[in-house]
Amino acid sequence: QRLRPAIVEVRATSSGGQKVSGSGVTFRTDGHILTNRHVVDGASNVVVIASDGRSLTAKIVGTDADTDVAVLKVESEMPVATLGTTSGLQVGQQAIAIGSPLGLSGGPSVTVGVVSALGRRxxxxxxxxxxxxxxxxxxxxxxxxxxxxxxxxxxxxxITTAIAVSEVGAEGLGFATPIDIARDVAEQLLNTGRVVHVWLGVRGEDLDLTMAKSLGITGGALVNEVTKDSPADVAGLRPQDVITTVNGKTVSGIADVIVNVRTRKVGDVVKVTVSRAGKPQTFSVTLKERTVN
Incomplete structure (x- = not known):
């Protein structure tokens, strides 16, 4: 109930008359709203329906294709949502999706589930x-x-996204951009009008308790894949490494690695400590700008 006033309906119309309906999350009292890029992409007119029923014209501040995040602005004081963090988020935790499905009247609707995976591509x-x-x-x-x-x-x-996915078996699943990433994208769009993404170049998962116990550690992120010529590859990380700390901060799972890296800048050097064959090793990784490829 506390969050529902900060959830708005977004109605976008293209110059050709095509209409798209989506949702948005107000994150600043001055009327700045987070939504999906694909909801407003190509729109010539955007209207936001506030929780109190007001219809407000919105300006598109900026969009980012790499994260499907967009920032809108309405000229009105607005109730805001409390933005949390995905640092420490674990598979199995409760997850509640709030939005305005299909533009139905009666205010935002709520669906309940769990976090079923992290770090998905x-x-x-x-x-x-x-x-x-x-x-x-x-x-x-x-x-x-x-x-x-x-x-x-x-x-x-x-920030939830109901994109059309091409991955077989993903049709019944929901996905969301981690709020730490969405917030960073929004700040860059507001400050510079452009978004730069850094990357580490690993794909991984939370370390299971059995393996953690065998390694004598409490948790970490198991590296499944290291992208060739990525910052992680250049620094010396390998598949089956278990990341335990990033810049001295303990890593409880893959979400901690994602949050720590994605909020940094191009050229930053991060110290990544891993457990490799049961022995700790530390690597200096120089972060680079991530390209589409």
């Missing part, structure tokens, strides 16, 4: 692949795209 039929995504079994219908994925305390942990 989703091939997007309408743009570049989306990486580092939260996967949930909470249903996200097209009109809820751009709404909030929330934890059990009511803090926003992701």
């Amino acid at each position: 989703i091939d997007n039929n309408d743009g570049p692949p989306l990486v580092d995504m939260i996967q949930t079994d909470a249903p996200i219908s097209p009109g809820s795209s751009g709404g909030a994925l929330v934890d059990s305390d009511g803090n926003v942990i992701g």
Whole structure:
């Protein structure tokens, strides 16, 4: 109930008259709203329906294809959502999706599920692949795209997206951009009008308890794949390494690695400590700008 006033309906119309309906999350009291890029992409007119029923004209501040994030601005004071963090987020935690599905009247709707995976890469039929995504079994219908994925305390942990996916078996799943990434994208769009993404170049998963116990550690991120010529590859990381700390901060799972890296800048050097064959090793990784490829 506390969050619902900060969830808005977004109605976008293209110059050709095509209409798209989605959702948005107000994150600044001066009327700045987070939503999905694909909801407003190519729109010549955007209208936001506030939780109190007001119809407000919105300006597109900026969009980012790599994360499917867009920032809108309405000229009105607005109630805001509490933005949380995905740092420490674990598979199995409760996840609540809030949005305005299909533009139905009666205010935002709520669906409940769990976080079913972290660090997902989703091939997007309408743009570049989306990486580092939260996967949930909470249903996200097209009109809820751009709404909030929330934890059990009511803090926003992701911006939901109901993209058309080409991955077999992904049709019934919901996905969300981690809020730490969405917030960073929004700040860059507001400050510079352009978004630069850094990358490490690994894909991985949370370390299971059995393996953690055998290595004598409490948790970490198991590296499944290291992209050739990526910063991680150049620094010397390998598949089957278990990342335990990044810049001295303990890593409990893959979400911690994602959050720590994605909020840094091009050229930053991060110290990544791994457990390799049961022995700790530390690597200096120089982060680079991530390209579409």
